[in-house]
Amino acid sequence: MNAKLDSSVTTRPVTRQTFDEVLVPTYAPANMVPVRASGLDLWDQTGKHYLDFTSGIAVSALGHCNPIVVEALTRQANTLWHLGNGYTNEPVLRLALAMTEATFADRAFFCNSGAEANEAALKLARRHAHNKFGPHKSRIVSFLNSFHGRTLFTVSVGGQSKYTEGFEPLPPQIDHLPYNDIEAARANITDDVCAVIVEPVQGEGGVMPGNVEFLKELRALCDKTGAVLIFDEVQSGMGRTGSLFAYMGYGVTPDVLTSAKALGNGYPVAAMLTTEELGQTLSVGTHGTTYGGNPLAATVALTVFDTINQPAFLARVKEASLTLIGKLEQLVKDYPQVFTAVRGAGLLLGLVVAEPFKGRSKDIQRAAEAQGLMVLIAGPDVLRLAPALVVTDAQINEADRLLRLALDGMIKAA
Known part of the structure; x- marks a missing residue:
C-alpha cells in the first residue's frame, strides 16, 4: 500500500517539552528552541532574536546558512549523494588533495565526527606500534581535562573522569598527565608508549592553550621513543586560532592531525591527516566507515576549507581576535x-x-541568553566564547553590551 506520508508527521507542533518526552536525555538543552538562523543571527520559536557567539560549539565557522556553502551543498545534492566503499568520488579526491597540499600530511582518512577521527588516529597508532615494535608498545598518553570524543575508546583517552563513570571496565594502557607539565611528560613518555594525543588548545577542559615549550617537548619525546604524536584539532583547527591549524602557529608538527567541527560548518564530516609511512598502516579492510567522505560531505568540506584557507580570511580572524580580547580584558x-x-x-x-x-x-x-546573547561554558568556572570566524566588529561590540547587561542583572540580584 503506497500511503502518502501523513503531513502531520512533518509539521506537527513540537516544543522544548517534546525533548523531555521522546529523546534520550544525554543533554539538557536551553528552554528556547531555535528555528531559523543566518550568519550570527538566530531566532527561536517565539521570534526572539539572539546573537550567536557559540557557532554550534566552534562548528559554524562561516556562520549559519552561509550562501556559498548552501550553494555547494544544493548543487551536489542534485548530482550525487552517496556511494558504497567500493567506489571513490571526485569531491573527496579534491578534498584530500586540498588538505594534504595545505598541511604536513600526505594521506587523509574521512569520517563523520571528531570522535571517529580520533578513534581512527588511536587505532592507527596502536597498529603502527604493533607492526613496527611489537605488542609491548601499546600505552597511550593523554592529558587531564582533555576531551577527544564520546566513543568508549576516545572518552577513556580523554582526561575527564565525569565522562567515564559507569562505563567501566575501560580500555587499558591509557595514562593521563597534567597538561603543560614538561617534567611529568619526560617521566612518563617512555619506550612502551605508542601514542601521545594532545589538544594544542584545550576546549572543553577550560579553554587552556598549550605552552610552546610543552608541545615542543612532546614532539622531542615522541621522536626519541618512536611514539606517534597526535594533535586533536577538532576544536582548535580550521582557522579558529588564526592559523589554518593551530600547529602552524606553534611551529610544532604532529604525525597525525584530526579535524572535524568547522570542517563541515555544521555538516557532519571529519578528517584524520597523517604521513605517508603511517598512512600505509591502515591497509584495505583494517578500518572504515560507511558515510565517510561521501560526495555531499566532501563537497561541503572542500568549500569551507577553500574559504578559510585564504591569507585575507585568516588575517581577519586574528584582527577580530584582538578586538574581542580587548573587550573581554576590559570586562x-x-x-x-x-x-x-x-x-x-x-x-x-x-x-x-x-x-x-x-x-x-x-x-x-x-x-x-535572556539578554539575547548565546555563549558557551567550558566547565563550571569558565565562560567560553567561540563566535563564527566571520564575526564583525559591530557584532563584537553588541556581544559586549549584552554580556554587560546580563552581568549587571546578576550582580543586582545577588
Whole structure:
C-alpha cells in the first residue's frame, strides 16, 4: 500500500517539552528552541532574536546558512549523494588533495565526527606500534581535562573522569598527565608508549592553550621513543586560532592531525591527516566507515576549507581576535567580582570565573541568553566564547553590551 506520508508527521507542533518526552536525555538543552538562523543571527520559536557567539560549539565557522556553502551543498545534492566503499568520488579526491597540499600530511582518512577521527588516529597508532615494535608498545598518553570524543575508546583517552563513570571496565594502557607539565611528560613518555594525543588548545577542559615549550617537548619525546604524536584539532583547527591549524602557529608538527567541527560548518564530516609511512598502516579492510567522505560531505568540506584557507580570511580572524580580547580584558577590569582573566587563542576564548561566582558559569550563560546573547561554558568556572570566524566588529561590540547587561542583572540580584 503506497500511503502518502501523513503531513502531520512533518509539521506537527513540537516544543522544548517534546525533548523531555521522546529523546534520550544525554543533554539538557536551553528552554528556547531555535528555528531559523543566518550568519550570527538566530531566532527561536517565539521570534526572539539572539546573537550567536557559540557557532554550534566552534562548528559554524562561516556562520549559519552561509550562501556559498548552501550553494555547494544544493548543487551536489542534485548530482550525487552517496556511494558504497567500493567506489571513490571526485569531491573527496579534491578534498584530500586540498588538505594534504595545505598541511604536513600526505594521506587523509574521512569520517563523520571528531570522535571517529580520533578513534581512527588511536587505532592507527596502536597498529603502527604493533607492526613496527611489537605488542609491548601499546600505552597511550593523554592529558587531564582533555576531551577527544564520546566513543568508549576516545572518552577513556580523554582526561575527564565525569565522562567515564559507569562505563567501566575501560580500555587499558591509557595514562593521563597534567597538561603543560614538561617534567611529568619526560617521566612518563617512555619506550612502551605508542601514542601521545594532545589538544594544542584545550576546549572543553577550560579553554587552556598549550605552552610552546610543552608541545615542543612532546614532539622531542615522541621522536626519541618512536611514539606517534597526535594533535586533536577538532576544536582548535580550521582557522579558529588564526592559523589554518593551530600547529602552524606553534611551529610544532604532529604525525597525525584530526579535524572535524568547522570542517563541515555544521555538516557532519571529519578528517584524520597523517604521513605517508603511517598512512600505509591502515591497509584495505583494517578500518572504515560507511558515510565517510561521501560526495555531499566532501563537497561541503572542500568549500569551507577553500574559504578559510585564504591569507585575507585568516588575517581577519586574528584582527577580530584582538578586538574581542580587548573587550573581554576590559570586562574583567570592570567586573572583577565575576571574572579574573581571559585565556585562549584566536576566536576560542574563555573568561575565568572569579571566586564570588565560582561554579556559576552556567548561570552566567543563562543570564546572557535572556539578554539575547548565546555563549558557551567550558566547565563550571569558565565562560567560553567561540563566535563564527566571520564575526564583525559591530557584532563584537553588541556581544559586549549584552554580556554587560546580563552581568549587571546578576550582580543586582545577588
